[in-house]
Amino acid sequence: MSIRPGTLFVVATPIGNLDDLGTRARTILSGVALIAAEDTRHSRKLLDHYGISVPLFAYHEFNEAEAAPQLMKRLQEGQDIALISDAGTPLISDPGYRLVNLAMTAGVQVVPVPGPSAPICALSACGLPVHRFAFEGYAPEKAEARRKYLAGLETESRTLVFLEAPHRIEKLLLDCVAVFGAERPATLTRELTKKFETIRRDTLGGLQQWLAGAPEQRQGEFVVLIQGKPPLPEPADAESERILRVLMQYLSVKDAAAAAAELTGGRRNALYDLAVRLQPETKPD
Numbered sequence: 001m002s003i004r005p006g007t008l009f010v011v012a013t014p015i016g017n018l019d020d021l022g023t024r025a026r027t028i029l030s031g032v033a034l035i036a037a038e039d040t041r042h043s044r045k046l047l048d049h050y051g052i053s054v055p056l057f058a059y060h061e062f063n064e065a066e067a068a069p070q071l072m073k074r075l076q077e078g079q080d081i082a083l084i085s086d087a088g089t090p091l092i093s094d095p096g097y098r099l100v101n102l103a104m105t106a107g108v109q110v111v112p113v114p115g116p117s118a119p120i121c122a123l124s125a126c127g128l129p130v131h132r133f134a135f136e137g138y139a140p141e142k143a144e145a146r147r148k149y150l151a152g153l154e155t156e157s158r159t160l161v162f163l164e165a166p167h168r169i170e171k172l173l174l175d176c177v178a179v180f181g182a183e184r185p186a187t188l189t190r191e192l193t194k195k196f197e198t199i200r201r202d203t204l205g206g207l208q209q210w211l212a213g214a215p216e217q218r219q220g221e222f223v224v225l226i227q228g229k230p231p232l233p234e235p236a237d238a239e240s241e242r243i244l245r246v247l248m249q250y251l252s253v254k255d256a257a258a259a260a261a262e263l264t265g266g267r268r269n270a271l272y273d274l275a276v277r278l279q280p281e282t283k284p285d
Helices: 023-031 038-051 064-076 098-106 120-124 145-150 169-180 204-212 236-248 255-265 270-282
Strands: 007-011 034-037 055-057 081-084 111-112 135-140 160-166 185-190 198-203 222-226
Touching: 007 023, 007 064, 007 098, 007 185, 023 064, 023 111, 034 064, 038 055, 055 064, 064 081, 064 098, 098 111, 111 236, 120 185, 120 222, 135 185, 145 169, 160 169, 169 204, 169 222, 185 204, 198 204, 236 255, 236 270
Parallel strands: 007 081, 007 111, 034 055, 034 081, 135 160
Antiparallel strands: 160 222, 185 198, 185 222
C-alpha cells in the first residue's frame, strides 16, 4: 500500500508585530506534525505566544543540504510540515528554496500561506512608483563588490528594493549616493510593524545625511527603496522623423504627431516629444 505524501506548507510569519499572524496560519501551525524553522529559539517565542506546541526542526542556510532530504523523507512518509523563517515570507532572502524545489520535483504538494513580507510592506507605504519594482535583497557585503553591483543597476527604471542590516546601512547609503546620485528619490524604512517603526522619504543624499546625524535610527532591520531612473524617450527611426518633418510644415505639433503615429505605427507620445524638439527646425518660411 502506498502512503499518501504529506503537504509542505510555506507559512509567512510576523516581521515584528505578533498580532500579524493570521487565523489560517495559526490553524496550520497548530495542526502540522513538524515545523521547520530558521532559528528554533526565535520561533518558539512566536509559537508560545499562541500556545502552539508542535515540535520544531532547525532548517537554515548552514544545514539546508542535509536538512532538506530529512524533511523530504518525513513528507514522503505522510507527515504534514510547515516551513517558516525568522520573520516574513520564507524564501524571500531566507532559506527554503532547496526544500520547496525537492518537494515539487517529487510531486509533494506545496501550499503557500501568505502573510507579512518586509519588502511588500515597505513598498505599500514608500510613496514611490511601485507598479513595477525589482527586489534585490541584500547587496554584497564587501565595498568593491557592492559598488560594482550597484553600478549594474544604475540605469534600472523600476523602483529598487534592498534589505540591509544595521551595521551596513550607512555604507549602503553612501555607495547608493555615489552610484545613483544624491538627488535620486528614495525611501528608508526600519523596524516595520514594531514600536520604533520609521518610514522616511527624501533624496538619497538627504537620507544619508539624516541617518549620519541620527545614531538612534541606525538600529533594526532596514528596507531601502530607490526610485528607478526615468527611461529615455524612444528614438524615432529615420523614416518616422522624415514623415514628421513633412507633416509639421502643414499641421500643428499635436496633429502632426497624431498623423505620424497613424502612418508609422509609432507611439504618439514619443512622436509628440520629437515634434516639440524639431519644432524650431521645421517652421515654414
